[in-house]
Amino acid sequence: MATAIPPPSAHLGRTQRQQRLLSNFSLAGALTHRQRVIPPKRNSLRSSRLSFSVTSAKTQVNEGEGGRTQQGKNEEEEIESPFTVLSYIRSQYNDIMVVDTPTSRVLLLDETHNVHSILYKEQILTGSYWDESATLPAVIPEGPIAILGLGGGTAAHIMLDMWPSLRLMGWEIDPILIDKARDYFGLSSLEQPNEAGGFLSVHIGDALSPSVSVPGGFAGIVVDLFSDGMVLPQLQETNTWLELEKKLMPQGRIMINCGGSNSDGSKNNRTWRNNSTIVTMSEVFGQLSWKVMATTESENYLALTGPTPDFDFWSKMVPSPLTSHVREWKPCAL
The missing domain is CATH 3.40.50.150 (Vaccinia Virus protein VP39)
Known part of the structure; x- marks a missing residue:
């Protein structure tokens, strides 16, 4: 079952602090079973708490449901995934950033660029x-x-x-x-x-x-x-x-x-x-x-x-x- 995710608001401009949080985070997006995502070069996304990519997660989910086909492997194509910063705020406990991609929504916390939550728009499992x-x-x-x-x-x-x-x-x-x-x-x-x-x-x-x-x-x-x-x-x-x-x-x-x-x-x-x-x-x-x-x-x-x-x-x-x-x-x- 797909997860009901509230629609994104208007694109927010990035402050220097937001850019610093995003600079080392590595997130793959816009993924189907035939697509492998290469993160944007200028704004790559990475998780240090959990080394997580949509590519590996989707692969694990597909393999768990019966395995990837050889055709799927051969037809993978590399694409770039755009992303939008929906919200950024500093609280008493965290630097909180919400990032939206074509296929998922991601919660980043603190300056270690950690992925603390992810929800996919077309699947419930994360592969993690x-x-x-x-x-x-x-x-x-x-x-x-x-x-x-x-x-x-x-x-x-x-x-x-x-x-x-x-x-x-x-x-x-x-x-x-x-x-x-x-x-x-x-x-x-x-x-x-x-x-x-x-x-x-x-x-x-x-x-x-x-x-x-x-x-x-x-x-x-x-x-x-x-x-x-x-x-x-x-x-x-x-x-x-x-x-x-x-x-x-x-x-x-x-x-x-x-x-x-x-x-x-x-x-x-x-x-x-x-x-x-x-x-x-x-x-x-x-x-x-x-x-x-x-x-x-x-x-x-x-x-x-x-x-x-x-x-x-x-x-x-x-x-x-x-x-x-x-x-x-x-x-x-x-």
């Missing part, structure tokens, strides 16, 4: 770690799911599209960011109950505050907490995970975007021990799984608490585009 959140409901009890680090709401859009009856609760510390997400990323539409009764409730505040809780506990918690391109330092502390574990109902799980590797080792020797967040979690959770989503430019480690799920059961329970994703998880050998 946000998609993994939609595999979580299959292996947790029924109940509310918290998203800690809501951003522009990419994960919430995907989860409610594939699991319409979910009750999501999202926390974001920056109220201006939430305003922009409502204006440009369709967040308001998620706050209204859909036909299946699912919805997102938005909460402004510290996602790691003791007040982030519900009676009976969360069935699941999605953690995506970054600042200045780095995982929040609190996620390197065992006490943080001990407190988050207390917020779960029995058989509840936490799924975490753990960022990149802390090692300069070979990409052929990826292990969960290369990621300090997962190492810290392993000291708290007796059972833990991990996976890495890699592109040619970067990698994202993810972790999942609890017993390693039965992959046959899990793959049957998740929406069909994600069946291959769940088999990439591995237990941490503690």
Whole structure:
């Protein structure tokens, strides 16, 4: 299902600060299965939090749905993608920029040129770690799911599209960011109950505050907490995970975007021990799984608490585009 994205406003002129934010960001746009995008030379876009390109994302999505055809490979053509800066503002917490391309809308935060949210106009999946959140409901009890680090709401859009009856609760510390997400990323539409009764409730505040809780506990918690391109330092502390574990109902799980590797080792020797967040979690959770989503430019480690799920059961329970994703998880050998 395509994502309903509010139409862009008039083109905004770029200030020097906007230009500096855009100067190192690498974004491919205007993509079909036969097109590969080369970013504009003067204003290339790059993500340091997540090395993300529409080319790699679309390729992953297509391969997950049955593979790319040889004809598609041979007919790829290189095109340039125009983009428009829809909004730029500095808040107490972020430099917030919203960029529109022919095929997507992108949220950039801070001077590290990080991609914190992306929504495609003709597809729901991103081919990146946000998609993994939609595999979580299959292996947790029924109940509310918290998203800690809501951003522009990419994960919430995907989860409610594939699991319409979910009750999501999202926390974001920056109220201006939430305003922009409502204006440009369709967040308001998620706050209204859909036909299946699912919805997102938005909460402004510290996602790691003791007040982030519900009676009976969360069935699941999605953690995506970054600042200045780095995982929040609190996620390197065992006490943080001990407190988050207390917020779960029995058989509840936490799924975490753990960022990149802390090692300069070979990409052929990826292990969960290369990621300090997962190492810290392993000291708290007796059972833990991990996976890495890699592109040619970067990698994202993810972790999942609890017993390693039965992959046959899990793959049957998740929406069909994600069946291959769940088999990439591995237990941490503690």
